[in-house]
Amino acid sequence: MSDPSELPRGAAGGDPEDPRRTTATPFIAAVVLVVVILVAIVVGGMLSPADRNVTEADRITRSVADYIQAHNHDDADLQKSLVCSTWSADRSPLEAREGEITLQGVDSPEVNGDRARADVRITAEDGRGETTNTWQLIRSDDTWVVCN
Numbered sequence: 001m002s003d004p005s006e007l008p009r010g011a012a013g014g015d016p017e018d019p020r021r022t023t024a025t026p027f028i029a030a031v032v033l034v035v036v037i038l039v040a041i042v043v044g045g046m047l048s049p050a051d052r053n054v055t056e057a058d059r060i061t062r063s064v065a066d067y068i069q070a071h072n073h074d075d076a077d078l079q080k081s082l083v084c085s086t087w088s089a090d091r092s093p094l095e096a097r098e099g100e101i102t103l104q105g106v107d108s109p110e111v112n113g114d115r116a117r118a119d120v121r122i123t124a125e126d127g128r129g130e131t132t133n134t135w136q137l138i139r140s141d142d143t144w145v146v147c148n
Contacts, residue, residue: 056144060118060137061106063144068094068103068122084138084147091148093133099125107132114139 063082070078071094094101104121116137123130137144 056111056116057106057109057118060109060111060116060144063137063146064106064118064120064135065103067146068101072100082145084140084145086147088148093120093135093146093148094122097122097124097126097128097131104130116144 067079067082070082071092089095102123104123107119107121109116109118116139117134118137119132120135121130121132136147138147139145
C-alpha cells in the first residue's frame, strides 16, 4: 500500500475539502430572489394601482378632513371648492364650534348614488368635548363635497 500522505486531498482517507473554498451559488440565489421580488412588485403595481384601491369611504373622509382644514385656516376660496352650490355657512356643522377643529373620525359612511352621509366626530378648543354630527355630501366631478 502507499503512504496516506501521498493520496490527493479530499480522497478517501485523506484530508476533508478546504472549508475556505467558496462558490458563487449563494450569491446567484440571492440575486435571483431579489429579481423575483422586484418583478412581483412591479407586476402587482401595474395590475392594481394605488388610486384604484381608494374606497368611497376614503374619499369621503378626505373631503371632510380637507373642509375642516380649510375652515381652520380661514381659507374661504378653498372652502368654496369643498362645499356644494346650495351651501349655507350659517348651517355649517362647524358653526357652533370655536377655535381649532380637530377631526376625530368619520364613521359609518353611506353612499347612495351621488349622495352620501357620514357621522363626523370632532373636537375643538372651546372645551365642549367631542361631538358627532351626521354630515351630508354629494359627488361633484368625482369628488365629494360637503352639503347642509
